[in-house]
Amino acid sequence: MEKHLLTLLVLLIVPYYNFNFVQGSEVKLSQAEKLAIKRRLKxxxxPAIKSFVTQHGDVLDCVExxxxxxxxxPLLKNHSIQMKPNFKIPKRAKLNDNSSSILSVSQLLPRNMRCPKGTVLIKRIQEKDLMMEISSFSTSNSSKFAHPNDVQLVNEIASIGVSTPNTGAAGKINLWSLDDVKPDQLSDATFYVRSGDGLNVNAIVAGxxxxxxxxxxxxxxxTYWTIDSGKSTCCNNALCPGFVQTSQKVTLGQALSPVSKRLGHQYFLDLSVQQDVRTKNWFxxxxxxxxxxxxxELFTSLANGATQAGWGGEIKSPIIEPTPAMGSGHFSKENFSVACLMKWLELRAPQGFPDEKAIEYYMTRPECYDIWYRKSPGTNENHDRYDDDESSNWKNFIYFGGPPGCKH
Structure with a gap:
């Protein structure tokens, strides 16, 4: 059973693709492919009513x-826009220590960068975004590029999962910069909700x-979504139609800063994915x-709620290259302010977050990337790896990750 679920996770995250690349360098495209990229960008x-350029060089457009x-x-031609969910948005818990803080909306986008009424904030897709898509881990069903070099990809994960009917998941993930990730590689820290079996898995990933x-x-x-385990109908961020943007302050694909410092201040991204049970849309x-x-309308089984959820990290890389770091680039045993931490894990389910015995571990290469799960003291008797009193209010949490250079 565990092996079967692990296979599903790998199929869900990324299929194998052909692509034309130079090891450790940028993808090389023909003139015809460059023209195709320009047409797709158009x-x-x-059209934007107003645009901003952020400190990171992102161009953010205000689009009606x-x-x-x-x-x-095609499935959204007659869709009625839902600007706000029907469920009550809970007040998110604030961090009550001096060593951590949650990345605020004003840190993501200064107050002088706001869209006018009737428009939403959307990161302008540039050629580099499409180069990311068609390098080593293309997962968009609208990609038209297939190259002849047939290079096999590696997808490694370190995550936990639960098989419980639910309508959403959440977590606070600390942010890290990584200097070893090559253009044809990806490293992420995410959580997911999903339903379905085999090659018909519906899923939403965020982080x-x-x-x-x-x-x-x-x-x-x-973010990432699929309705067939990533086989053909799937999308990274907003590289294809599907996700409906409603915010004027935060948008998919924008750069996140400041980031955590080793043995220093920790910055967290506070995300949640939740279904509106009245409209069935996933927010x-x-x-x-x-x-x-x-x-x-995008989904089949996920329209009726999720049956599984999970939290952790993954990397994607050509098999001929040493793999990049996951998380912060350190193993879980290195703990707070060194390893990647995801805390306040939440599950929108009648019974709440499952007991520890219901948690399943998925580690494709535990010698390279690992994960460690616990509940905060007072909810779990096993307290053998708590750093100090800070973890007493983290509820359910995980440490995960690993260094670069794992060879195959």
């Missing part, structure tokens, strides 16, 4: 809400990712800010 990027790319999806095409060595807000929230949602 299709993706809708009903003219965004999402509605180019942060590092890839030099997206933002050199720095994390970006990252993404950054703290108390509604970023947007995946409409129910």
């Amino acid at each position: 299709f993706i990027n809708k 809400v009903h003219k965004q790319l999402a509605f180019d999806h 942060w990712a590092v890839n030099p095409y997206l933002n050199p060595n720095s994390p970006t807000l990252y 993404l929230l950054n703290g108390e800010e509604t970023v947007g949602y995946w409409p129910k």
Whole structure:
């Protein structure tokens, strides 16, 4: 059973693709492919009422809400936009220590960068975004590129999962920059909800990712969705129609800063994915800010709720290259302010978060990347690896990750 679930996880995250690359360098494209990229950029990027350039070089456009790319999806032609969920957005718990803080909306986007009424904030897709997509881990069903070099990809994961009917998951993930990730590699820290079996898995993934095409060595807000285990219908961020943006303050793909420092201050991204049980749409929230949602029309089984959820990290890399770091680049045993930490893990389920005995571990290469789960003191009798009193209010949490250079 465990082996079967692990196989499903790998199929869910990334299929194997052909691509043309130079090891450790940028993807090389033909003139015809470059022209195709230009045509696609024109299709993706809708006319902007107003635009901003952030300190990270991201171009953020204010696009009329009903003219965004999402509605180019054939299943959303008659979709009614839902600007806010029907469920009550809970006040997110604040960190009560001096060594950590949650990345605020004003840190993500200064107050002088705001979109006018009737528009939403959307990161302008640039050529580098599409280069990321078609390098080593293309997962968009709208990608038209297939190269002849047939290079096998490696996808390693270190995560925990639960098999419980639910309508959402959440977690606070500390942010790290990674300087060893190559253009044809990806490293991320995410959580997911999913349903279905085999090659028919519906899933939504949310968290942060590092890839030099997206933002050199720095994390970006990252999402992914699929309805067939990543086989053909799937999408990274907003590279294809589907996700409906509703926020004027936070958008998919934007750079995240400041980041955590080893043995220093820790910065956390506070994310949740939750289904509106009335409309069946799946909402993404950054703290108390509604970023947007995946409409129910996109999904088959996930429209009726999720049956599984999970939290952890993954890397993707060509098999001929040493793999990049996961998380912070340190193993779970190195603990607070060194290893990657995801705390306040939440599950939207009638019985709440499952007991520890229901937690399943998925580690494809435990000698390279590992994960460690616990409940805070007072809810679990095994207290053998708590650093200090800080962990007493973390509820359910995980440490995970590993250094670069794992060879195959």
